Amino acid sequence: MNPLRVALAVARKDLRSEWRTRELVPALAQFIILALLIGNFGFQIDSRNAASIAPGILWLALVFAGLVAFGRTFTAEREQASLEAMLMTPASPVAIFAGKAIAASALLVVCEAVMLPALSLFFGTPLSGGVAAAVLLATVGMASLGCLFAAIVARVRARELLLPLLTLPLWIPFIIAGGQAVQSAMGQGGNYGGAISLLIDFDILFVVLTSLAARFVLDE
Amino acid sequence: MSMLVANGLTHRFGRERALDSVDLVLDTGEHMAVLGDNGAGKTTLLRILATALRPTSGRLEIAGLDAFRERRRLRHYLGYVAHAPGLYPALSAAENLDFFCDLQEVSRSRVDEVLGTVGLSNVADRRAGELSRGMQQRLAIARAILHDPRLLILDEPDASLGADAADLLSGVMRGKTVVLATHDHALANRLCPRTLVLRHGRSLGTATHLRVVR
Numbered sequence: 274m275n276p277l278r279v280a281l282a283v284a285r286k287d288l289r290s291e292w293r294t295r296e297l298v299p300a301l302a303q304f305i306i307l308a309l310l311i312g313n314f315g316f317q318i319d320s321r322n323a324a325s326i327a328p329g330i331l332w333l334a335l336v337f338a339g340l341v342a343f344g345r346t347f348t349a350e351r352e353q354a355s356l357e358a359m360l361m362t363p364a365s366p367v368a369i370f371a372g373k374a375i376a377a378s379a380l381l382v383v384c385e386a387v388m389l390p391a392l393s394l395f396f397g398t399p400l401s402g403g404v405a406a407a408v409l410l411a412t413v414g415m416a417s418l419g420c421l422f423a424a425i426v427a428r429v430r431a432r433e434l435l436l437p438l439l440t441l442p443l444w445i446p447f448i449i450a451g452g453q454a455v456q457s458a459m460g461q462g463g464n465y466g467g468a469i470s471l472l473i474d475f476d477i478l479f480v481v482l483t484s485l486a487a488r489f490v491l492d493e
Numbered sequence: 494m495s496m497l498v499a500n501g502l503t504h505r506f507g508r509e510r511a512l513d514s515v516d517l518v519l520d521t522g523e524h525m526a527v528l529g530d531n532g533a534g535k536t537t538l539l540r541i542l543a544t545a546l547r548p549t550s551g552r553l554e555i556a557g558l559d560a561f562r563e564r565r566r567l568r569h570y571l572g573y574v575a576h577a578p579g580l581y582p583a584l585s586a587a588e589n590l591d592f593f594c595d596l597q598e599v600s601r602s603r604v605d606e607v608l609g610t611v612g613l614s615n616v617a618d619r620r621a622g623e624l625s626r627g628m629q630q631r632l633a634i635a636r637a638i639l640h641d642p643r644l645l646i647l648d649e650p651d652a653s654l655g656a657d658a659a660d661l662l663s664g665v666m667r668g669k670t671v672v673l674a675t676h677d678h679a680l681a682n683r684l685c686p687r688t689l690v691l692r693h694g695r696s697l698g699t700a701t702h703l704r705v706v707r
Binding site: 274275278279282283286289290293294353354355356357358359360361362363364365 | 543544545565566568569571573575577578579580581582583584588592593595596597598620633636
């Protein structure tokens with residue numbers, strides 16, 4: 274059985290469901306805009322401090338939007354009892370997990386496509402490819418971790434509480450490296466290349482680790 | 494030849510013993526009904542037989558293979574209709590099956606055929622969430638037979654199917670080894686020559702064309 278075909282089938286199914294129901298993306302995009310708006314009003318933003326405050330607001334909005342997006346990936350499957358049907362096929366649990374992570378990442382990327390121009394609008398920061406690259410790279414690793422913990426907590430009642438408790442500590446490396454990369458891309462100095470390399474290293478590390486763990490999490 | 498051999502299947506949920514040392518042998522092509530009151534352990538037994546749940550103790554062989562060591566391989570031979578239909582409400586009936594064709598590595602040309610078998614050809618393009626409960630159950634049955642499994646595990650498949658449940662199930666079960674849990678004794682007698690009765694997780698034995706005395 275081709276794992277890539279399975280992963281793409283799972284991702285396609287999730288994206289098609291979201292396209293038809295529009296349950297997640299509009300709500301997340303609205304949340305992100307509100308978070309940026311609150312950040313804008315909460316701080317005295319001017320041309321001197323915008324580039325140092327904006328990255329913090331960006332990561333806060335992204336982290337909380339990510340928790341919601343990844344939290345839904347397995348909760349919906351468990352609620353409609355469809356996860357068991359999927360796992361009853363000969364398809365590899367790792368491929369199923371990868372498909373769910375790809376779909377959740379794609380949904381978050383759509384939200385990021387709203388967030389980055391909005392950040393530029395509210396904070397007057399430059400909208401550059403460097404910022405987008407840092408955010409996209411962080412999304413990969415954050416998605417793999419977020420989906421793994423979402424799969425773990427989906428079967429417990431206090432999942433909304435447990436997911437951030439488990440996920441946030443392990444997202445800190447992405448926030449640190451991503452924060453440095455975004456600040457650097459916004460002209461605040463620092464080593465952009467080094468931060469991006471670090472993000473790629475974290476992505477590889479966590480994608481491999483979560484793929485290994487996914488088999489045990491999903492198998493039963 | 495035996496398709497399914499279970500020895501001492503026991504399962505506990507915490508302290509509660511949901512299934513207590515159940516033994517079972519099912520020959521190839523044999524149909525067996527599982528009867529019992531609510532909480533008797535029918536669903537637990539069927540989930541174990543479908544390899545969806547690992548028993549606390551006991552041994553299960555399907556087609557001569559250790560069911561839990563060879564779980565993934567066995568799933569090519571095994572179809573399971575669970576208590577809940579487990580469908581994707583935003584996808585159409587055909588799209589639900591297309592998706593499972595990809596996961597089962599089955600040609601999508603099977604979709605029309607199985608939709609016809611369960612009588613859903615006319616609603617193939619309707620979203621699963623808009624189908625009646627009975628139609629959803631038919632769709633779950635269609636999904637279970639998509640890969641033409643040799644062994645079918647059916648957990649109350651007659652629930653909300655309506656008057657033609659027996660005819661539909663009889664067609665689906667033809668040529669396969671089947672374990673079917675139901676509350677309907679008449680249906681069990683009609684479809685399955687052999688019956689296993691569970692009470693409080695224990696097997697009260699099997700019988701042919703059973704007369705259940707409460």
